[in-house]
Amino acid sequence: MSSQFTVEKTQHPKTKPDQQNLGFGKHFTDHMFLMNYTAGEGWHDARIVPYAPLSLDPAAMVFHYGQAVFEGLKAYKTEGGRVLLFRPDQNLERLNISNERLSIPQIDEALVLEGIKELVRTDADWIPTAEGTSLYIRPFIIATDAALGVHPSPQYLLIVILSPVGAYYPEGLKPVKINVESEYVRAVRGGTGVAKTAGNYAASLRAQEEAEKQGYAQVLWLDGVEKKYIEEVGSMNVFFKINGEVVTPALNGSILSGVTRRSIIQILQDKEIPVVERRISIEELYEASVNGTLEEAFGTGTAAVISPIGELNWEDKQITINKGEIGQVSQELYDTLTGIQNGKVKDTFGWTFEV
Amino acid sequence: MSSQFTVEKTQHPKTKPDQQNLGFGKHFTDHMFLMNYTAGEGWHDARIVPYAPLSLDPAAMVFHYGQAVFEGLKAYKTEGGRVLLFRPDQNLERLNISNERLSIPQIDEALVLEGIKELVRTDADWIPTAEGTSLYIRPFIIATDAALGVHPSPQYLLIVILSPVGAYYPEGLKPVKINVESEYVRAVRGGTGVAKTAGNYAASLRAQEEAEKQGYAQVLWLDGVEKKYIEEVGSMNVFFKINGEVVTPALNGSILSGVTRRSIIQILQDKEIPVVERRISIEELYEASVNGTLEEAFGTGTAAVISPIGELNWEDKQITINKGEIGQVSQELYDTLTGIQNGKVKDTFGWTFEV
Ligand SMILES: Cc1ncc(COP(=O)(O)O)c(C=O)c1O
Ligand SMILES: Cc1ncc(COP(=O)(O)O)c(C=O)c1O
Numbered sequence: 001m002s003s004q005f006t007v008e009k010t011q012h013p014k015t016k017p018d019q020q021n022l023g024f025g026k027h028f029t030d031h032m033f034l035m036n037y038t039a040g041e042g043w044h045d046a047r048i049v050p051y052a053p054l055s056l057d058p059a060a061m062v063f064h065y066g067q068a069v070f071e072g073l074k075a076y077k078t079e080g081g082r083v084l085l086f087r088p089d090q091n092l093e094r095l096n097i098s099n100e101r102l103s104i105p106q107i108d109e110a111l112v113l114e115g116i117k118e119l120v121r122t123d124a125d126w127i128p129t130a131e132g133t134s135l136y137i138r139p140f141i142i143a144t145d146a147a148l149g150v151h152p153s154p155q156y157l158l159i160v161i162l163s164p165v166g167a168y169y170p171e172g173l174k175p176v177k178i179n180v181e182s183e184y185v186r187a188v189r190g191g192t193g194v195a196k197t198a199g200n201y202a203a204s205l206r207a208q209e210e211a212e213k214q215g216y217a218q219v220l221w222l223d224g225v226e227k228k229y230i231e232e233v234g235s236m237n238v239f240f241k242i243n244g245e246v247v248t249p250a251l252n253g254s255i256l257s258g259v260t261r262r263s264i265i266q267i268l269q270d271k272e273i274p275v276v277e278r279r280i281s282i283e284e285l286y287e288a289s290v291n292g293t294l295e296e297a298f299g300t301g302t303a304a305v306i307s308p309i310g311e312l313n314w315e316d317k318q319i320t321i322n323k324g325e326i327g328q329v330s331q332e333l334y335d336t337l338t339g340i341q342n343g344k345v346k347d348t349f350g351w352t353f354e355v
Numbered sequence: 356m357s358s359q360f361t362v363e364k365t366q367h368p369k370t371k372p373d374q375q376n377l378g379f380g381k382h383f384t385d386h387m388f389l390m391n392y393t394a395g396e397g398w399h400d401a402r403i404v405p406y407a408p409l410s411l412d413p414a415a416m417v418f419h420y421g422q423a424v425f426e427g428l429k430a431y432k433t434e435g436g437r438v439l440l441f442r443p444d445q446n447l448e449r450l451n452i453s454n455e456r457l458s459i460p461q462i463d464e465a466l467v468l469e470g471i472k473e474l475v476r477t478d479a480d481w482i483p484t485a486e487g488t489s490l491y492i493r494p495f496i497i498a499t500d501a502a503l504g505v506h507p508s509p510q511y512l513l514i515v516i517l518s519p520v521g522a523y524y525p526e527g528l529k530p531v532k533i534n535v536e537s538e539y540v541r542a543v544r545g546g547t548g549v550a551k552t553a554g555n556y557a558a559s560l561r562a563q564e565e566a567e568k569q570g571y572a573q574v575l576w577l578d579g580v581e582k583k584y585i586e587e588v589g590s591m592n593v594f595f596k597i598n599g600e601v602v603t604p605a606l607n608g609s610i611l612s613g614v615t616r617r618s619i620i621q622i623l624q625d626k627e628i629p630v631v632e633r634r635i636s637i638e639e640l641y642e643a644s645v646n647g648t649l650e651e652a653f654g655t656g657t658a659a660v661i662s663p664i665g666e667l668n669w670e671d672k673q674i675t676i677n678k679g680e681i682g683q684v685s686q687e688l689y690d691t692l693t694g695i696q697n698g699k700v701k702d703t704f705g706w707t708f709e710v
Binding site: 023025032053054102147185188205 | 379380381406411413414419457458491502505516518539540541542543544545546552553556558560579
């Protein structure tokens with residue numbers, strides 16, 4: 001296919017990193033996709049260029065007022081050498097939802113999807129193939145106008161960068177310990193929780209740091225109004241299996257609508273495992289653990305796919321889940337979803353897009 | 356005084372803008388102050404260099420996770436030619452409060468104050484002298500580490516830029532119309548409202564934009580929990596004179612503690628005008644307007660100093676204040692505070708710092 005974008009190839013290809021030691025978001029490929037927005041002209045100059053620093057005026061709005069949104073998705077190389085994107089349409093749709101909330105102009109989803117495909121093709125040699133590895137794709141939009149008034153910027157830059165990433169759990173799925181956060185709040189209804197915007201992550205750093213100091217891997221966020229209802233876990237949506245039924249917090253205006261979350265719900269329905277989206281309080285969860293009906297718990301997100309939870313710390317109470325071991329449904333969901341993603345399981349849902 | 360910083364003077368001084376037409380934050384001076392932070396080494400390399408674009412890796416944390424804080428203060432040139440900073444110590448103290456919330460390392464306030472003074476001295480010719488004008492000073496810190504994990508950055512850049520700014524109300528103080536926002540939320544207790552961090556301003560753009568479309572100048576924010584209690588107005592703190600007493604919302608964990616706010620409280624106390632910090636609901640305010648005891652209303656902030664409010668729109672109710680005209684106390688506070696700032700009124704509080 002001939003490209004609808006200009007492609008400027010690098011003259012200085014980088015050395016590729018060791019596939020056994022990739023980590024997450026530490027290495028970047030040789031190229032990036034760029035597109036500019038200017039009021040009046042709209043989005044223009046979509047292009048692929050060598051990966052290089054951005055030059056921005058110190059007054060650029062993104063530095064001061066955080067007008068910025070992003071997405072995260074992955075490309076996989078199958079055993080047969082095909083390259084698959086997982087549900088990129090969903091990510092680009094969500095990018096526009098984030099744009100709407102942040103007063104950033106809408107993008108042409110089809111055009112950016114083509115840009116991502118072309119970029120992945122250009123850097124296809126960078127897609128790792130070791131078990132559990134993938135190519136992480138990070139589209140983001142930043143406000144670049146050099147002025148200090150608090151107003152939506154008349155200028156933006158859309159950028160897509162690629163990072164080969166390692167298995168999230170190099171030694172296999174391992175349940176983690178989570179701290180239930182009762183002081184800090186990630187998002188509140190009427191705020192920006194439904195958008196993937198920079199400030200939400202800045203707001204989460206402090207609680208995450210304190211949880212880590214106490215030996216927890218992540219934070220479980222409660223709602224910002226009553227500090228009672230479960231929202232998310234770290235940068236993931238969260239699911240609980242209680243008495244045979246899988247429960248996940250309903251989208252309430254402050255929870256991010258995860259692509260993995262909606263995929264997991266569909267897989268559960270497909271497997272005829274009962275699944276429900278509803279409000280669930282930390283007290284209800286604690287009671288389920290006491291009366292023995294809390295069977296499994298896991299987070300879902302693009303980075304880890306499924307992240308089993310072995311223990312929750314809620315104030316002075318410890319909630320151990322499935323003796324700290326991975327549950328059967330969690331494992332099954334992980335196998336099915338990663339199998340679809342890397343082409344080992346037949347994709348009956350039409351979720352994978354070949355590059 | 357000999358500088359403790361290296362100063363690299365520009366070879367290409369810019370043409371200075373017309374003092375009658377400055378606007379806010381549109382023009383920048385010839386130099387900027389920079390300082391780097393690296394884990395292990397701490398803050399280092401404080402320096403003054405020509406104003407120039409920043410070169411940052413596209414993976415720099417500030418673009419993705421908004422780990423960024425800032426301050427805003429002003430320098431004035433007195434009729435006698437002295438240069439005064441208004442309470443810069445308070446801004447640098449607040450910068451460290453913001454740093455704490457955002458997991459950014461603390462700065463040496465005294466050193467940055469010296470840096471600001473030296474920078475203002477270097478660009479002293481840029482300080483405008485026309486009535487109501489000043490030099491706006493913008494210190495900010497951004498996370499620069501090029502990695503996509505959601506973690507506090509091990510690298511930062513502190514930057515100070517300067518912008519000659521015009522009178523906020525070129526034709527004199529003019530009361531504005533404000534919309535009471537009942538859908539969007541700026542900040543919530545446990546969130547980042549007490550910090551001056553980029554994401555708070557991103558979160559406010561949408562409501563501000565919608566208010567402007569309906570002909571309002573700004574938004575009045577209610578609390579994020581009950582959407583009942585008054586918090587701030589736009590990027591300002593807010594005061595009401597009710598039945599002879601001045602009331603401002605108490606600092607509650609989601610309101611920014613303004614330097615102008617605390618100065619106004621002190622001036623009121625000094626003038627023996629009753630002033631109280633307490634919780635105040637929009638309903639109480641509406642009732643005061645109905646029974647005729649709501650006498651004045653104004654916002655306070657570095658940019659406008661005092662911004663009188665002539666009308667509030669709360670759902671379908673219009674609240675007109677003092678017939679839409681500026682109140683006597685508002686005017687008196689404006690005259691006193693701007694007088695202290697520009698050296699025309701004796702500074703009995705010790706608020707001005709000579710450069
Ligand atoms: C706050 C938050 N919640 C949930 C998710 C999960 O979303 P997804 O499954 O689309 O990756 C993410 C991001 O990945 C996130 O940042
Ligand atoms: C959200 C917010 N509230 C209040 C203020 C007023 O603070 P100060 O008086 O220190 O300028 C500001 C900034 O200026 C602000 O950004």
